[in-house]
Amino acid sequence: MRATVHEVSEWSGAGEIVGLAGNDDVLLTGVSTDTRKIQPGQLFVPLRGERFDGHDYIRTAKDAGAFAALWDRSVPLPEIDVPLVLVDNTLEALQALAVGYLNNRLSAKVVAITGSNGKTTTKDLISSVLSTRFLVHKTEGNFNNHIGLPLTVLSAAENTEVLVLEMGMSGQGEISLLSAMAKPDAAIVTNIGESHLLQLGTRRNIARAKLEITDGLKPGGTLVYNGDEPLLEDELAARAQDKQIDLVTFGENPSNAWVARYIRVNSEGTQFTVSAEGDHSFELPIPGRHNAVNALAAIAVGRLFGLSFEDIGEGLKSANLTGMRIERSVAYNGAVVLNDAYNASPTSVRAAIGLVAELSGYRCKWIVLGDMLELGADEIALHGEIGRYLNETKADRVLLYGPLSRETFKETSLNYPEGCVRYFENKDDMANDLIEELAPEDLVLVKASRGMRLEEIVTKIQRGAGG
Template identity: 35%
Template sequence: MKVLTEILKRKYNLNSVEEISKVVMDSRKIEKNSLFIAINSGNNYIEEALAKEASLIIADNYSGDNEKVIVVEDSVLAIQELALQYRNELGVKVIGITGSNGKTTTKDIIYSILSQRYRCKKTEGNYNNHIGLPFTILQLEDSDEIIVLEMGMSSFGEIDTLCKISQPNYGIITNIGDSHLEFLKTRENVFKAKSEIVKYVDSDKLLVCGDDFYLKSLNSLTVGYGANCKYQITDFVDSDNGIELTLDSNHYNVRLNGEHNCLNSAMGIIMGERFNLSCDEIQRGLGSLNLTPMRFQKIEKGETIYINDAYNASPISMRYSLETFDRLYNDRVKIAVLGDMLELGEDEIKYHREVLEKANSIKVDKIYVYGPRMKKAYEILEDTKLITHFSDKEQIKAEIRESFPQAKAILLKGSRGMKMEEIIEG
């Protein structure tokens, strides 16, 4: 990280500093020659960082006199400013991805495709906010060419902040859904907040879902199933083995399921085309895809297949998961285990009731629900013959074991706070 080291020397008027080899915010990950950025409680670990021979420390609460510690007014602002300068001096191409659903999967797909030719980095885990995004940028190495950044938000102004830090060259808005209604109140407001990325990206480098009511109104590239889309998906097939699709007269196979993941894949394909990758390179990227866990992740335990889609949930992502589950594994017992959706505001019970009505309409043998919101929705639902509410996840596990010893497929879906993946045996 010679470029970053030189930036630090100039920015803070340092006569000399050991070359930075790693940037960390967690003191447990400090190694020799690390840059440690002490944010919030991280200021309590400055002495530990010095003992571990960090090259440099940026902190906003330090009263000592060690020359390795740079004291700033605000560590969060410091990491944002440093990330912007580093991004600009490296000259990497930045792809920013926002949307209500599908951000992480789309990010993983684009990264896998572009990595077939370019040196790339991507957002890891949930580092998609005003601290995580600049930290991700600071993971870049001097030889990297592209970074794929996930941009999360829960209120107005947050996407704008992330764009100011990252200065995206390309942008993607996956869709507009009902996430964050507790804070933003209406889907129109969600659209306004997500579309803050628009002013940072040229229209011919902004890709959106053209089937989305709000997004199709933007001056941008559109992709979707509708004939009005610039890039139209055709010949879509979904099976236990994955999906197939045709885009721009080229046929592709992806080891994912669902119309929503077909759309996410199409966005990755188009981005590969924008970076001049061949069809073969794009297909290799799709074939070597390594998804972030808990996004319709298939886990086999004996004769049981768990579909772990439990990273998060909203009304639209619940519908996507249930519609996809409807088409799969119809040669065995199928159980949908659904947990509460959080941050939906005053109409949350209505959204939960609609999810249960959708679950009742698909090919499924049993529906188990967990959480107080699901319970309230269950109690006002007219048709509950397939549905059982449980207040304990261990009870759900026991019911599955005792009632269905045969081969089965189990869908797990709920908001992150519900931790539905805990139902997986072993």
């Protein structure tokens, strides 16, 4: 963002600036909420939480080079020579500022993405596809909430042609807010899984929350969604008619507009064919049948933006994907490691286990699982279901960690040879056992919810050093 203090005041809905003192033409060159990362010339936005108040760090922000700051009217003014834009609520002002910048400085089309699983990978694939023809700015890291999304918008250069925004949530109304801010031209829903059952109770409620992405969708905009999910079809019926939006489906069912066929998977990537306007073959630098389905959303968006199948194919093949999403690496001894430890739900765990079952050519296939979190009242039963799924797919070795994974162990241990399924209360013990037995010809999948921090296991087996 490049804007004057007066423009910041106007866009954020403020009515008063103090301490400007002749600096009317000062040009702000960005926005930061974190004094540890603030750059000279930026606007500091002090946010407040249960255990912190960013207003306490205004002097640190000034010393780091902040040219101005938003300031909550309820907080006493500091004795400091930095222009302060007085607002009623700094978070709401940050969100309004992003909307103002989007409406007044950017002429970019907006693509918004949500879903229980696969939204980050799909975001990366869409961004890579559109980057073959357009200047694209996308959500980085986990900046997909009510703070991260406005910061993503404000970090976009003025010549950005397409904004690709990931939208996350933990409850009802959150995606509606994000969609209202972004006003997307196209929206994508990857799927409806079990993530956030703790907060929302049922998958139908999750579907309703995800479809809030249409609340800000521009009239005549397009919703691209997984047509294999009946809950989306049910909830969309009235919503789409009211919004006058176009609907495009993708998935594995042949009735969808975009369907992946002849899917071939190895540990380095995925190949598949789409039959639309002829047969077109695509390659992904990430393994998994489920990722071929994610790629269909990117193909649909690419065609919506007028890209050729050749450009789309190049974008998919060269995609730079966010870490810990089936991230391939090599262990200390040459074994292949698939790090999928960023998040986990029953749907995504089954997909990852299915991927391992599809891959061939390995001496021993290891599945290392940690707890799936935020599943609500059914969390024990859902961990048991994963155990039963493991019984059907039969890995060579299964290592389990976390209190909820005891239920997975109970369901699985009696159906495997003795010692092939093991439960651990300590990650270091798990890493030590794995390192001791791992051979160069082996494959290891590591999958868990982020809170289990199983990426630590990945680091240890890459280095060949346990606890």
